[in-house]
Amino acid sequence: MKTRTYVTIVVLAVFAVGCEEAIPIGPDPIEIDVEVNTTVINDHDDHSGDKGDDDSDSQNRRPVLIIPPDQTNDAGDQVSLLVRCVDPDEDDTVTFSASGLPRGLQQDSGTGLISGEITSSSADSSPFSPSLTCSDGRASDSDVFRWIVNA
Numbered sequence: 001m002k003t004r005t006y007v008t009i010v011v012l013a014v015f016a017v018g019c020e021e022a023i024p025i026g027p028d029p030i031e032i033d034v035e036v037n038t039t040v041i042n043d044h045d046d047h048s049g050d051k052g053d054d055d056s057d058s059q060n061r062r063p064v065l066i067i068p069p070d071q072t073n074d075a076g077d078q079v080s081l082l083v084r085c086v087d088p089d090e091d092d093t094v095t096f097s098a099s100g101l102p103r104g105l106q107q108d109s110g111t112g113l114i115s116g117e118i119t120s121s122s123a124d125s126s127p128f129s130p131s132l133t134c135s136d137g138r139a140s141d142s143d144v145f146r147w148i149v150n151a
């Protein structure tokens with residue numbers, strides 16, 4: 001008889017504590033934890049989404065100008081020098097511009113071809129340091145080379 005009574009009291013005590021205190025308090029902290037985790041995950045997604053939009057512009061790769069080797073010509077020479085520019089982005093079209101070319105020469109902005117007849121007076125200003133630029137409209141590459149014109 002003593003043993004039965006003891007067991008019954010212990011079981012009732014645990015049951016009462018479990019019902020009145022453990023159950024009402026228990027679920028709340030768990031729900032809060034879940035919400036916090038969910039919020040953190042959503043923030044992450046939003047940020048990477050923003051970065052993705054920015055990257056679509058910043059992912060443009062710069063065209064690379066292939067600067068010609070130094071040139072030597074005589075005044076009066078007919079020149080035809082093709083400058084190349086490589087853009088890793090297949091769909092990008094590059095345009096060329098040049099400054100400081102020997103007089104009489106110009107560069108085709110679409111093809112990069114430098115052509116013309118070097119004027120006789122160019123020898124007086126030799127050597128030249130032409131600056132070439134190619135651009136895909138968002139990024140560009142420039143370089144300088146040397147051009148000697150002999151009289």
Ligand SMILES: [Ca+2]
Pocket residue numbers: 060061062063087088089092136139
């Ligand atoms: Ca590009």
